[in-house]
Amino acid sequence: MTPFLSVLTSVLAWVAAMLVAASLGVIGPARLRETWSELRDRLWDTRRVVAVLCVVLIASAVGRPSLLDVSRLFGFQATALIYGLEGGFVAWVQATFATSELTAYFSWVYVYGYAFLLSFPAIAYLALPRTVTLRRVLVAYALNYAIGLALYTLVFAHGPRNVMPDMVTPLLFATQPDVMALTSEVNVNSNVFPSLHTSLAVTVATFAVLTREEYPRWTPVAVWLSLSVVVATMYLGIHWLTDVVAGFALAFGSVFLAYRFVDPRENAVGSDDGGEQGRSDPGTGADG
Amino acid sequence: MTRPISRRAALAGLGTAAASAGCLGRAENIAGRDPHSQLTLEINATPADSDPNGIRIARQLEEHLTAVGIDVRLNTVGQTDLWRKVLINQNFDLYVGQFVETEPFDPDALYGLAHSRFVAEPGWQNPFGLTEIAVDDLLERQRRVTGSARTDAVDALQETVCDLQPFSVVAFPDALTAVQENRFAGWTEDRQPVSVSGLLELDATSDAGSGDDGSTDGDNATGGDTTDGGTTDGDTTDGDTTDGDETAAGADADGGAGAVLRLVTTDDRITENWNPIAAEYRKHGTFTGLLYDPLVRADGESTVPWLAADWERVDETTVDVTLRDAQWHDGEPVTAGDVAFTYEFLRDTSMGSVETAVPTPRFRGRSSIVEGERVIDDATVRLSVPDVNETVAARALQVPILPEHVWSERTGAATIAGFEFDFETTEAIVSNNADPVGSGPLRFVEATAGESVVFERNPDHFLARSASEDDADASDETTGPRAGIPDRYHGKPAFDRLRIEVLPSDISAVESVAEGLADATVSNLGPESVPRIGRSADTRLVSGRSAAFYHVGYNARRGPLSNPRFRAVVARLIDKPAIVDDAFEGYAQAAASPLAASPDAVPDSLAWIDGTDPVHPFFDDGGSLDVEAARAALRDVGYRFDDEGRLLSRGQ
Secondary structure, eight states: OOHHHHHHHHHHHHHHHHHHHHIIIIIOHHHHHHHHHHHHHHHHHTHHHHHHHHHHHHHHHHHHHHHHHHHHHHSEEOHHHHHHHHTTHHHHHHHHHOOHHHHHHHHHIIIIIHHHHHHHHHHHHHTSSSOHHHHHHHHHHHHHHHHHHHHHHHEEOOOHHHHOTTTOOOHHHHHOHHHHHHHHHHOOTTOOSSOHHHHHHHHHHHHHHHTTTTOTTHHHHHHHHHHHHHHHHHHTTSSOHHHHHHHHHHHHHHHHHHHHHSOSSOOSTTOOHHHHHHHHHHHHHHHO | OOOOOOHHHHHHHHHHHHHHHOOHHHHHHHHTSOOEEEOEEEEEEOOTTTOTTHHHHHHHHHHHHHHTTOEEEEEEOOHHHHHIIIIISOOOSEEEEEOSOOSOOOTTHHHHHHOGGGTTOOSSSSTTOOOOHHHHHHHHHHHHOOHHHHHHHHHHHHHHHHHHOSEEEEEEEEEEEEEETTTEEOOOSSSOSSSHHHHHHOEEOTTTTSOTTSGGGHHHHHHTTTSOOGGGSTTOTTOOOOOOOOOGGGGGOOTTTTOEEEEEESOGGGGTOOOTTOGGGOSSOHHHHHHSOBSEEEETTEEEESSEEEEEEEETTEEEEEEOSOBOTTSOBOOHHHHHHHHHHHHOTTTTOSSSOOOOSSSHHHHTTOOEEEEEETTEEEEEOTTOOHHHHHHHTTSBOOOHHHHGGGOSBOEETTEEOSOOOBHHHHOOOSSOOOOSSEEEEEEETTTEEEEEEOTTSHHHHHHHSOHHHHHOTTTSTTTTOOGGGTTOOSOSEEEEEEOSSHHHHHHHHHTTSOSEEOSOOOGGGHHHHHHSTTEEEEEEEOSOOEEEEEOTTSTTTTOHHHHHHHHTTOOHHHHHHHTSTTOEEEOSSTTTTSTTOSOGGGOOBTTBOSSSOOOEETTEEOHHHHHHHHHHTTOOBOTTOOBEEEOO
């Protein structure tokens, strides 16, 4: 088995196990049964948003190589600026906190915890009687990816591990080289601004806080995991503090826009123009 | 003495002062002066994923330049973009990079690198923009004279170049390479292992035919994980063989057929561009060097006839070259016409079709030796090499020979979607040369951009062809098809296919070799990867000193880098021994002269002894930078600092 496949298998196994555990512990069997009976209607309700997210993900996968070329040739070369701005902050983080236990924890969080963090809301919000939160979170994902891809194209920069290898160790790849086979399939080393790990994790945490009354047990888990992801991006030497700050901004912006685009009143099956709005506006985001 | 007022305060008060006092003339005289501001310099380097060493040099220089009061921008760009910026657009202040040649080279290599006649040309010819008559004269002289007179000229040339520092030589690296020895043996120990000659010298072992995809070999690596790795540790760069008792891999060998040499690299350029003259896409030109044969090859200290069966110096100004019987990969014969075309083409890739000549961005120094060419017959060409010595004349024969029937189609001005822009370049230079047609021992099979490329053994090549012929022919090595070729290249290459795969970093490249998924690494490894090599029983560290020296290049077209005294101070900010110790962990040799890898080329005055640079010693203060000494040196050569210690420069 190639390193890529073995890592992929282990990620899928971990995420599946955590999803089962979280579904039982957070959502509860009663709600899960109810969801199962209404699954078709709820999925039908969210079809447009799912389509939008798929379009964004496919466009991102297909367009990434050529956008990378555009970024290399015409993008704003920001490495020097970011490095000049924050200097050795990430090096300081590593020098101050790095232990082998923390490295193992953050490596796990960066890959496995992150994958779980992103997938659980889809199940949790599908289990709510109203699909509005689910649609909002999916729109927010789509916005994160679309705006993130646009920023990747506009800004060309390398992360701290590539700029100051004397002070910043690529901890993730040094301890788990196989993981690099996975991450290099979905990312390149010049896509650092903004940190999509940060923005998506913070997006999930924001929704978790906003829906704390529905899922009180999920909120602390999500907040803890997402802050761990945020710290991991810097601790592992992958992202600059600047990328992380931009990631927070992107997350809050995406959540705000998702709330504006998805109207809570429109809820019924096969509904009116609210869904239409949800479809077209993220498209605008992709252009920006 | 009054306190100086900041420019902002001065401007704020200026209006009132001018209006009230009526001394507009004096105010104008002050305000009309451009203010001094802090000097800003940009250092360009490739990120650690591409090359773990160069960025370390850039980082040290950045810290030291910052310490003396310069505003430094440390910029990382990909390998293609770095050379595009430096070589093609010449839009840089400083860069950190490696020289193109990996084998020890003749001093004439400096001709292309530093002669002012190339100052307006993009490419590897004088990227620094150096314009020094003294250097030009010595470069011309070493081409002309012979014997001790040439030695003297080369000595003087190195001294002058070191004084002027158009670039600062930092160190000659050991080309660290992780290799699996159970499929191919004979990795060179004294030179860069993955080079044209290094790859041709490889021998297949009995296991070489097995495991096309390497999946069967994976078990070996895990089984051997616990065995010692001590032999490749530390500074035993020769790395004694760590042969384990290997058994598993041979199990499914199918008789040596289909032997694939599997290499891994972090450099994806060879998967998308095979143009031997595209400067920004070639690192050392190893693989294009196997696709395209030159007339002769430098082999150690001797010169071996390659595509040329023989060459003869007819008189002072001409060389007659006779060709071997050879074919292009598309079946066309290689003729004297192709050779004549190549030299004319390298001088002007537009072949006279655009107004100003568009010379090749690579091989310019070598091809500039030949001033004219005439086809005598199909297999003989007469090259005009006026007034140069034997050594330099032979260097002229080391350019890749290109097929006229392919490249003559590419002499037009380069266009985008049919539109011609004022790029002053030709299709030949910007072409990625898909499906390359060469005459070399390897030919192109297929590639996936960014992922992999596959070459195969060219069975019609004279190295391979002779192997199948009868013994009588083989014994007659003076007239046979491989006459003059050293024995070790006979019947080579030893692999049927060469597959190069792109991986994201040096660590994953080493892991891939350690797991038996690849036979060797191509791209530069950082010293951190050495312990990983030791952990796998079948994997060995091979390293030979490379001539591709790391250097800091300066753009002498821009102030203050145009000032050789300023460059000399910058050179003294580079702590070469510390870089060798910390960044290379000893796998490099610091040097002052670019010829330090070439045998007996360096004069005593430039020899690296006592651990310090003989010409531009580091401002050393007990192991760290002596900032005050550096600033004093800058003041001595006319630079000034403001009261916050910032180095001042007028409007950049």
